[in-house]
Amino acid sequence: VTHPDYCFAFSDEITIADADVDVTPITLTRGGTVRGTVYDADGKPQPNIALMFNDDSGYSGGDDERAGRLASVVTDEAGSYEVKHLPAQLCYVHRAEEWEGTGVVRSAVLPANGEGRTLDFGGPRGxxxxxxxxxxxxxxxxxxxxxxxxxxxxxxxxxxxxxxxxxxxxxxxxxxxxxxxxxxxxxxxxxxxxxxxxxxxxxxxxxxxxQLGTVSIAVTGLSPSDQSGLHVSLLEIDPRWLFVGNDTGVQAPRAEADELFVFHNVPAQKLEAVLRRSDGISLRHVIDVRGGEDLQQVTVAWPEEPGALVVQMPAEFRKAAEFNLPKLRSTDGRIHGYLQPGGDEGKLTLANLPAGDYYLTDQDVRDASHVLDFKIVQGETTKLDVNASTYVPQAQQLGMARIRWFGDQGIPLTGVDAKVRGTNERQIKFVTARDAEWSVAAKPGEYELTASFPGYAPVERTITVAPPSANGRIEGDVTIDVVLSRSK
Structure with a gap:
């Protein structure tokens, strides 16, 4: 529903029937106004610059970006712009020539109903x-x-x-x-x-x-078929989560399967080399990168003395688990993978698994809880029936809260110093901070949040960590927007 004096609105609760039905009311709000000035790289106002306002779906480009377009505007002769009736949701704002321009090319703002916000792109003081x-x-x-x-x-x-x-x-x-x-x-x-x-x-x-350096990685202990399908990446180490570290370094092209994996422009720090076979089984190896001009040579030995694993997972169990299928881990933390049996039989065979102690878990954190323990024995095949009786996750799974930080003009604040504490005064263990957003994983319930940022008044408030549904997914919107006001 659109109106020139109001923010547009969507409704997905419209019923069409032969008989009379109750009409779902649709309430229009004034929306928020965002205005500002666009500057070039030298701090001078830029006229005739097109800005695009998009929602979260506008990242994919093409049709997705057009579908997520909330508004567009062109700056006037003074480099100024104004957009009215924006929804009270996070808007990603970017220049039309984002990938080619210089200066500030992307920013974001959270409009407020009936209020104005100022969002400048750059400024005279660089x-x-x-x-x-x-x-x-x-x-x-x-x-x-x-x-x-x-x-x-x-x-x-x-x-x-x-x-x-x-x-x-x-x-x-x-x-x-x-x-x-x-x-x-x-x-x-x-x-x-x-x-x-x-x-x-x-x-x-x-x-x-x-300090940047070059690292070459040689992999031993794999069969020729596993070696040919091997994918190696260098990741920053996240202390809590397995799969959120950024790729780093620039990998050189490889022409043959037996060539080394070479990475240039690698920062001097501890990184994880993740070696993933074509069957989805990965090995993690920590490398302390020195940096500098000299080539750093690393050999990663895939553990030998392998065994095999055959997993049987019935269709009804897979359907109930949906997007939270069991994850395979070795107890030493080096081997991991997802179990995704296919077909009506739900059978999966994993060959050449290093011998040792393993477990299945429903979590993606590093020190995940053990749901089902088992062993892989050299030269033998371990059979595992995974069903509702043998695989029972912990009674209370982790819930989730998504916290976004904003200044009083609705501009996202990155680098907020915050703590989330439970009733026992212990700080929550699983927190991932990315830019102006935190993801908190904890047992469902209420927690105390404290936050501070230089130049802003500290904030204290109670937040709720939402529980997962029966299939392990977090349903509904678990976003909590926290606005910090400038100190007086």
Missing amino acids: VNGRVLVNGEPLASAHLQLGGDNAHFGVFKAYAKTDDDGRFTFGRPPAGGRVLWHQPEGRSSNWVRLSAVEITDDTTDLGDVSV
């Missing part, structure tokens, strides 16, 4: 700095100031370094940011350089000095 890689200036390089993921997020700005490695970004909002570098000729690859903290007073980041 943030300067210099990048040094292995002690040398990073000259003529394409940089991004963004979030934890170089491709997604609530903010993105581009700049290019000069011959001395110096750069200037158009004025970014305050918050924790990540500085990325795009190697020449690798348009889809971004190399994480450093985390930086931006405050309202920040004008110069000084020298951002990083």
Whole structure:
């Protein structure tokens, strides 16, 4: 439903029948107004710049982006714009030439019904700095100031370094940011350089000095067929979750299956090499990357003395579990995989599993609970019947809350210092912080949240962690928006 003086509204509760039916009322709100100025990389207002306002579905491009389009606007001769009647939901705002422009190209805002918000793209007072890689200036390089993921997020700005490695970004909002570098000729690859903290007073980041290196990985102990289908990646280590670390480094192309896996521009830190076979079984190996000019050679030995596993999982169990099928783990934490039997029989055979102690779990955290324990014995086949009687997850599964942080102008705040505590005063263990959003996994119930950010008044409030449904999925909206106000 649309009206020129109101925000549009959707209704998916319309009933069409031969007889009279109750009419579901549709309430229109005024929506919110967002206005601001768009600046170029030199801090000058830019006229005739098209901005697109999208919802969460607007990330995929093409038809998805058009379907998620909430509004569009073009700046006037003074570089200013105004959009009215926006829904009170997170809006991702980007320039039409986002992938080609410089300065601030993407931002986000949370409009409020009946209120105005200011969202500038850049500003006359930029943030300067210099990048040094292995002690040398990073000259003529394409940089991004963004979030934890170089491709997604609530903010993105581009700049290019000069011959001395110096750069200037158009004025970014305050918050924790990540500085990325795009190697020449690798348009889809971004190399994480450093985390930086931006405050309202920040004008110069000084020298951002990083160590990058080249790592080659040789894999032994695999059969030729497993070696040919092997996929290797280098991931940042998330201390709590297995599958949320960003890929890092730039992998060199391989022409033959027996060639080494070589990664360039790898930051000097502890990373996880994840070796995934074609059957979905993966091995994790921690590498302490030194950085610098010398090649770092690493050999990862896939454990030998293998056995086999045959899993029988009836169709009714798979249907009930739906998206939360059991996960396979070794007790030493190195081997993991998903169990996805196919066909009517629900049978899955995994060959060449390293001998040792294993378990099945319903969780994705590193120290997940054991639901079903078993052993793989060298030269033998272990048979496992996984059904509603043998596989019984913990009585109370973890619930979920999604917390998003905003300033009083509705602009996402990254780098908020927050704690979530239960009634026993113990801090919740499973929290993942990504840009301006936290994911909290804990037993369902109420928890106390405290949050602070430089220049803003601290916040204390009670939040609710929603329980999962019977199939293990979190149903409905579990998002909690927390707005921090500037200190007076």
